[in-house]
Amino acid sequence: MHTGKRMAGGFDPAFFESALDAFTANVAVIDESGEILAVNDAWVQFLDLNDVKAVDHAIGCNYIGFCDRLGTPGGDAVAAGLRALLAGGSGPFRHEYVMPLDAGPRWVKLSAVRVGRLDRPFLIVAHEDISIQRRAELGLREATARLLLAEDAERRRIARELHDSTAQHLAGAKLMLRRLDARDPASTSAVRDEVSGLLSNALDEIRSFAYLLHPPALEHLGLAAAIRQFATGFSRRADVAVTIDIPDDFPRLSHATEIALYRVVQEALANVHSHSGSQQALVRLRIAGEMVLLAVRDFGSGLPPRRGGASGVGLEGMRLRLEFLKGHLTLRNAEPGLALEAWVPFLPEGED
Ligand SMILES: Nc1ncnc2c1ncn2[C@@H]1O[C@H](COP(=O)(O)OP(=O)(O)OP(=O)(O)O)[C@@H](O)[C@H]1O
Ligand SMILES: [Mg+2]
Structure with missing residues (x-):
């Protein structure tokens, strides 16, 4: 009973x-x-x-x-x-x-x-x-909102750069052209040199923005090749020697996973350049069981002891991207330097 x-x-x-x-x-x-x-x-x-x-x-x-x-x-x-x-x-x-x-x-x-x-x-x-489902949905919605905010901040950053830098180069070139005086060959050649320099700067910036917004190598060649290509350019621009440790037979991953990990590499290396003071970085990519591990290590200052107050959107954006894919981010001071690990479930190409 x-x-x-x-x-x-x-x-x-x-x-x-x-x-x-x-x-x-x-x-x-x-x-x-x-x-x-x-x-x-x-x-x-x-x-x-x-x-x-x-x-x-x-x-x-x-x-x-x-x-x-x-x-x-x-x-x-x-x-x-x-x-x-x-x-x-x-x-x-x-x-x-x-x-x-x-x-x-x-x-x-x-x-x-x-x-x-x-x-x-x-x-x-x-x-x-149904609290567990609702809480999970709410968490996902909040994470999406934060990711959108982070993307918006990124767009504003690019817009500011385009306005403050690229547009200035072009405006400068236009001004210089007005000074052209056909009767004075010496001034003509000086103006031409200056205009050429300004246009090259503008072109470089536009190329790197286009690359930042959508790296073509990622889609055609896959994550491993895109990371190698990015690291080569980054080493040259930032004067940081980047060692890449990725197995030759590293497979293609789902599109969302490749984009997320690529963005993590971009942001992590940008942080190495801006914050660590390190002249060296190491990028490692591995399949670890059911997961993919992307590790970025530098040999600089490590994270400052307390990071209160307004911080940037870089680390937060990485974390959100990874959480979106049911992965996670860990940061550890490795004395010297920072050891960053991005973990995401292994999803092969085509399984988005
Ligand atoms: N490799 C690193 N070495 C030392 N400190 C770091 C490193 N990466 C991040 N930090 C610290 O963490 C803070 C937050 O980094 P985050 O990328 O979120 O923002 P940011 O780089 O300051 O700004 P943003 O990325 O929005 O341009 C940095 O301001 C810096 O103090
Ligand atoms: Mg940053």
């Missing part, structure tokens, strides 16, 4: 007894007036967990009346939904709500179905705690 189950008088318990026993979910049986006829253990435990007074939800009380008395849009919606079911509406009826508990919000899904004869219907009402 089910110890936690209670039965109201006048109700044939035999019919529902086995059904109730079969449910691990919490369940109440309600008659056509809304009165609770039977509940199982899980229902009682659910009430306890949610700080609901049993008197409102126990045998003999009117569940639909309880929903009415809540006086909330959610309560009204449930009462209306259950009445519609009892009146013959096609089920099941489902409703989600949030309970603001002391320990934090609890998301609950209520489902109800009609059973029994048309002239004497019963409802089976169940609640399911």
Whole structure:
């Protein structure tokens, strides 16, 4: 006999007894007036967990009346939904709500179905705690929002550079051209040299922006080759010697994974250049079981002891990209320098 189950008088318990026993979910049986006829253990435990007074939800009380008395849009919606079911509406009826508990919000899904004869219907009402799914969805939504903000900041950075630097080179070149004087060959050649220098600067910057925005090698040659190519250019521009340690037969990965890891290399090396003071960096890429490991190490100052206040978007952007792919980022001062590790699940090409 089910110890936690209670039965109201006048109700044939035999019919529902086995059904109730079969449910691990919490369940109440309600008659056509809304009165609770039977509940199982899980229902009682659910009430306890949610700080609901049993008197409102126990045998003999009117569940639909309880929903009415809540006086909330959610309560009204449930009462209306259950009445519609009892009146013959096609089920099941489902409703989600949030309970603001002391320990934090609890998301609950209520489902109800009609059973029994048309002239004497019963409802089976169940609640399911869906907090874990909802929290995960919320976390993902927040992470997406942060990633979009980080991308926006990146775009603003590029726009600022284009405006403050590239556009200035071009404006300078235009000004110089106005000074051209065909009668003075010496000035003509000086202007030409200066214009040529300004245009080269502008061209270099535009090329590197185009490359930053979408590295062509990544799509055509894959992550390993794109990292090698980027590192070569970076070494030249930043005067940091980069050692690449990637197996020759390193496979192609899913597009999203390749982009994320490539961005991590770009940002990590930019940080080596801007913050570490190191003249050397090491980039290592490996398949480690079910995961891909990208490690970037430098031999400089390491992270400053406290990084409070406004920091950049680089590390945060890396972390978000990796979390988006169910991976993670670790940072460790390696004395000397910083050891950064990006871990993502191994997903081969085509499995995005
Ligand atoms: N390789 C490194 N060595 C030493 N310190 C580092 C290194 N990488 C990051 N840091 C520290 O971490 C901070 C945050 O880095 P992050 O990339 O998030 O921002 P940023 O580089 O300052 O700005 P942004 O990347 O937005 O241009 C840096 O300001 C720096 O103090
Ligand atoms: Mg940075």
